[in-house]
Amino acid sequence: MKKKWYDWLWVAxxxxxxxxxxxxxxxxxxxLCFFIPLIIAxxxxxxxxxxxxxxxxxxxxLLGGRFGLSRKRDIPRWxxxxxxxxxxxxxxxxxxxxxxxxxxxxxxGARDLQQVVTLLWTFKLPWHWAYHGALFHPxxxxxxxxxxxxxxxxxxxxxxxxxxxxxxxxCVYCPMGxxxxxxxxxxxxx
Amino acid sequence: MTxxxxxxxxxxxxxxxxxxxxxxxVCPMDAITIFHGLYAQVHRDKCVGCGKCAKECPASVIxxxxxxx
Numbered sequence: 562m563k564k565k566w567y568d569w570l571w572v573a574x575x576x577x578x579x580x581x582x583x584x585x586x587x588x589x590x591x592x593l594c595f596f597i598p599l600i601i602a603x604x605x606x607x608x609x610x611x612x613x614x615x616x617x618x619x620x621x622x623l624l625g626g627r628f629g630l631s632r633k634r635d636i637p638r639w640x641x642x643x644x645x646x647x648x649x650x651x652x653x654x655x656x657x658x659x660x661x662x663x664x665x666x667x668x669x670g671a672r673d674l675q676q677v678v679t680l681l682w683t684f685k686l687p688w689h690w691a692y693h694g695a696l697f698h699p700x701x702x703x704x705x706x707x708x709x710x711x712x713x714x715x716x717x718x719x720x721x722x723x724x725x726x727x728x729x730x731x732c733v734y735c736p737m738g739x740x741x742x743x744x745x746x747x748x749x750x751x
Numbered sequence: 752m753t754x755x756x757x758x759x760x761x762x763x764x765x766x767x768x769x770x771x772x773x774x775x776x777v778c779p780m781d782a783i784t785i786f787h788g789l790y791a792q793v794h795r796d797k798c799v800g801c802g803k804c805a806k807e808c809p810a811s812v813i814x815x816x817x818x819x820x
């Protein structure tokens with residue numbers, strides 16, 4: 562089957578994760594992975610992003626498939642259940658808003674910029690080498706650190722479930738996937 | 752006289768499907784589409800029952816069943 566341009570988007574995902582190690586401000590680009598799926602779902606009423614353009618899914622597919630880094634076992638039943646999927650979506654949202662709140666505090670001057678990437682919402686990794694300062698307000702950088710934390714955390718979770726279960730296990734409980742499917746359900750009532 | 756033949760076809764448990772589209776990508780017959788971002792739909796006449804989709808499905812909600820045609 563002939564490859565289309567969008568079959569190479571895993572390169573963009575990989576580049577995104579790599580760039581975050583050098584300059585944290587690139588993390589802002591990750592907003593594309595949030596807005597594009599939502600816009601496609603809201604306008605077209607499809608999961609076109611998941612189905613075609615998701616670079617992260619392609620990356621998992623490649624690593625777990627061709628590179629053989631997956632056990633290719635069935636995902637546990639509870640992980641594909643609606644309570645878990647929607648529960649994870651709510652948890653993800655809550656953590657996202659907490660990150661936005663921290664960004665607001667830095668913008669408002671109530672808190673200093675924290676040059677850390679928080680992995681799995683818990684572990685604060687020093688990341689000061691990726692911040693070169695001065696050009697923008699520290700709040701801009703705080704959002705970048707927060708957003709990169711979200712992206713790195715979800716990648717790590719995705720890699721773990723890729724290794725344990727099928728390559729694209731992340732897709733089963735991906736909050737963006739759950740949310741776009743929810744939008745599609747609302748837009749296309751059965 | 753009609754001859755009854757058994758063939759394997761892919762069946763999607765639509766209630767559990769996350770509509771990720773992994774199955775669509777691996778189907779050699781282009782027999783699967785994602786219906787309005789809700790679930791995968793197998794076109795029975797195109798499906799040859801190869802099982803690639805069932806193997807790929809990250810939620811393991813596709814299974815092959817024998818049908819008589």
